[in-house]
Amino acid sequence: MTLVSRRQMLKLFGASAAGAMAVPLISRAQSPGSFLNPLLIPPLEQGVMTQDEGGLTRRRFELTLQQGKTRFLPDTDTNTLGINGSYLGPTLRARRGDILDIQVNNRIGEESVLHWHGMHVPPRFDGGPMQSIADQGSWNPVFDVRQQAGTLWYHSHAMHKTGPQVYNGLAGMMILDDDVSDALDLPSRYGVDDIPLILRDKRFDRDGQFQYKSRYIDTMIGQHGNVMMVNGTISPFFDAVTDKLRLRILNGSNARMYNLAFQDGREFLQIASDGGLLAHPVALTRLLLMPGERAELVVDLSDGRPAVLRSQASENHFPEFSGAFSQGMKQMHAEEFDIIELRPRPQPERLPPIPESLVLLPLADASAATNTRRMVLNMGYGSRGGGSQGPAMGLRNGYGGGYGGGFFGINGRAMTMDYINERVRLGSIEIWEIFNATPMVHPFHIHGNQFRILDRNGAPPPAQEAGYKDTVHVHPRETVRVLMSFLDFADDMAPFMYHCHMLEHEDLGMMGQFLVTESGA
Numbered sequence: 001m002t003l004v005s006r007r008q009m010l011k012l013f014g015a016s017a018a019g020a021m022a023v024p025l026i027s028r029a030q031s032p033g034s035f036l037n038p039l040l041i042p043p044l045e046q047g048v049m050t051q052d053e054g055g056l057t058r059r060r061f062e063l064t065l066q067q068g069k070t071r072f073l074p075d076t077d078t079n080t081l082g083i084n085g086s087y088l089g090p091t092l093r094a095r096r097g098d099i100l101d102i103q104v105n106n107r108i109g110e111e112s113v114l115h116w117h118g119m120h121v122p123p124r125f126d127g128g129p130m131q132s133i134a135d136q137g138s139w140n141p142v143f144d145v146r147q148q149a150g151t152l153w154y155h156s157h158a159m160h161k162t163g164p165q166v167y168n169g170l171a172g173m174m175i176l177d178d179d180v181s182d183a184l185d186l187p188s189r190y191g192v193d194d195i196p197l198i199l200r201d202k203r204f205d206r207d208g209q210f211q212y213k214s215r216y217i218d219t220m221i222g223q224h225g226n227v228m229m230v231n232g233t234i235s236p237f238f239d240a241v242t243d244k245l246r247l248r249i250l251n252g253s254n255a256r257m258y259n260l261a262f263q264d265g266r267e268f269l270q271i272a273s274d275g276g277l278l279a280h281p282v283a284l285t286r287l288l289l290m291p292g293e294r295a296e297l298v299v300d301l302s303d304g305r306p307a308v309l310r311s312q313a314s315e316n317h318f319p320e321f322s323g324a325f326s327q328g329m330k331q332m333h334a335e336e337f338d339i340i341e342l343r344p345r346p347q348p349e350r351l352p353p354i355p356e357s358l359v360l361l362p363l364a365d366a367s368a369a370t371n372t373r374r375m376v377l378n379m380g381y382g383s384r385g386g387g388s389q390g391p392a393m394g395l396r397n398g399y400g401g402g403y404g405g406g407f408f409g410i411n412g413r414a415m416t417m418d419y420i421n422e423r424v425r426l427g428s429i430e431i432w433e434i435f436n437a438t439p440m441v442h443p444f445h446i447h448g449n450q451f452r453i454l455d456r457n458g459a460p461p462p463a464q465e466a467g468y469k470d471t472v473h474v475h476p477r478e479t480v481r482v483l484m485s486f487l488d489f490a491d492d493m494a495p496f497m498y499h500c501h502m503l504e505h506e507d508l509g510m511m512g513q514f515l516v517t518e519s520g521a
Contacts, residue, residue: 035237035308035341041191042173042198042231045090050101058101058142059094063114065156065170066107072234076208081108081169087232089154089172091196096178098145106133111158112165113139116174117292118152118274118470120449123494123516128447129159129417130494147450148359149181150276150468151248151294153198159417163254163503164212167223171252173198180359181277185352187246187298193351195238195245198252199289199339201225213504217328220379221440222255222291222502224332230340237341243302243348246271247309251289255502256332257441257473261286262299263308263338269354272296275450275468277358282463288314290443292471292501295464298354301344310338329440361467364452364483372431373422377474377500377510379438380407407509408500414509415499421512425520426490432482436474442505445471446484448496448516454481471501486516 047059068086069077083089094100106112111134115127124131125141133139152174156165173196187193203211203225213223230236238245251258262268262285269281274294281298289295299307314333408414413421424430431454434444450468453461457478465472474480492515499511 034235035338036235037233037237039195039236039238039340040231040233042088042196043085043090044093044190045084046093047100052101056099058099060101060103061092062103062105063089064105064107065112065114067109068169070169070232072202072229072232073204073208078204078208078210079168080210081165083114083170083172087169088198089170091173091175091190092154093175093177093190094145096145096148096176099142100145101142102140104133104139104141106135106137106139108165108170109135110161111135112156112161112170113158114154114170115157115447116141116152116154117445118150118294118450119143119145119174120147120489122489123448123491123496126447126494126496127154128157128495128497128513132158145176147176148276148468149176149178150272150274151175151250151296152274153250153252153294155252157497160507163223163507166252166503167202167212167254168210171198173248173250175248176276184277184355184358186271186354187242187244187351193240193242193245195247196231197247197249197340198231199249199258200229200232200252201256202227202229219504219508221328221332222504224256225253228337228339237343240301240342240344241348242351243300243344244351244354245299245301245342247297247299248294249289249297250294251291253291255291255504257291257314258289258311258339259286259314260289260295260297260339261310261312263310264305266299266307268300269298270295270464271298271354271358273464273467274470278464278467279359279361280357280463281354284464286312287464288473290441290471290473290501291503292443292445293473299342301342301348302350304344304346306344307342308338309340309342310336312336364454364466366431366454366481366483368429369431369483370428372433374411374433374435375444375498375512376411377434377436377438377442377444378407378409378412379440379505379510408505409509410498410512413512415506415511415513419513420495420515422514423520424486424514424516426486426488426516426518428486428520430484430486432484433479434472434474434482435479436476439476441473441475442510443471443473443501444480444498445501446482446496446498448489449485451482451484454483456480490516490518492517 070087080087156170495513
């Protein structure tokens with residue numbers, strides 16, 4: 001998993017001119033000005049306003065999943081998947097109160113579907129494996145936007161194929177607006193002072209094609225690459241014309257975590273998490289972002305100096321033992337690399353200060369819960385299934401030993417389409433206790449609604465996690481309690497999903513299904 005150097009990439013792909021080759025991930029800091037490629041900004045799609053037979057206005061989008069070829073490397077076309085284009089999808093923008101009418105056409109040569117990650121929608125329109133779209137087929141979800149402004153995303157969620165389809169490009173960002181966020185005078189000009197950053201790491205073979213799960217370790221710790229991309233751009237820079245930038249950051253990688261900081265140690269403000277704005281801006285110098293998580297940051301460039309966003313090494317207490325699993329975990333936590341350079345222009349436009357108060361967030365009141373569910377994340381560390389409770393409850397009988405392979409599941413059971421793991425009563429408020437019984441950190445995502453984090457091992461969450469979330473990282477031997485509300489969208493047939501958002505783990509079984517019903521049975 002060693003991150004390749006620029007010189008190695010030049011040698012591998014035969015680039016003749018140093019200036020033509022984009023800089024890949026490296027294990028040392030780059031100097032300001034060495035970033036080579038202007039950041040690509042995904043096209044903004046705001047839909048077409050139409051009226052249905054009843055006279056209701058709808059915001060209609062048409063999204064086509066398609067095969068394509070994309071040039072990331074000099075003189076090389078890489079086979080990719082995209083949405084309305086060769087790689088990734090447009091940024092979809094809508095408002096609270098809109099009725100969204102989305103036509104999804106599948107033209108990739110195999111079944112797929114799009115999941116609206118973070119959206120509060122009826123389960124039959126959620127875009128989980130149950131809504132699979134056959135090749136050459138279409139799907140037309142219609143739902144209204146009931147939640148506050150925020151940065152969400154959409155991506156493939158095909159059963160057993162989410163990992164490769166997302167890795168190859170089936171993903172895009174969603175932005176929701178509302179009257180509250182509009183009134184705050186935050187940076188909001190898309191591509192000018194409000195910048196989408198979709199972080200993804202890739203690994204190329206000698207022919208310039210994406211490598212996916214070409215090594216044993218790619219299953220255990222998830223698919224990691226050695227070339228960093230932002231919005232599909234390698235070695236990107238962004239020329240800022242304003243003294244502040246709002247960065248909407250999505251960890252769209254399959255498995256890589258990012259320990260975000262600026263190379264010069266400058267402070268930044270986090271103003272939003274997965275589900276929208278925080279109550280107050282939180283001043284930080286470092287932020288851990290796991291796959292599926294989003295964060296909105298504001299960085300001040302008024303000092304006139306370039307700001308290099310990078311991922312720093314993170315704390316790692318993983319035990320030493322023989323085998324690729326331990327080595328991979330140690331290396332994953334030790335990696336450091338640059339992501340993007342923000343370049344302020346002379347005499348930038350001065351933007352208003354960020355408000356000290358953003359939105360009113362209701363108290364996350366655990367006493368309102370009437371039920372508690374426990375979710376235990378399991379993965380085998382050897383040839384047998386760590387945590388598996390036998391053929392009726394998993395893939396293997398007995399408890400595994402050793403390290404480096406085996407079973408993936410939740411509560412001892414691997415995901416199967418014909419089994420509903422949990423049934424929830426409509427109108428209930430519940431506490432979900434997520435316990436990580438594995439030796440590595442996992443991002444846990446719950447479909448259908450946003451939740452609030454109550455505590456981590458009994459301690460209140462840090463300020464940047466006090467808002468609405470839909471994905472939460474859980475460290476080894478840690479218990480995270482979240483408060484879930486199930487106040488609408490009952491359906492006896494269509495389930496929601498919950499799963500690890502390391503996509504290789506999800507595809508291999510670390511996922512479950514739950515129904516919200518009138519009776520809870």
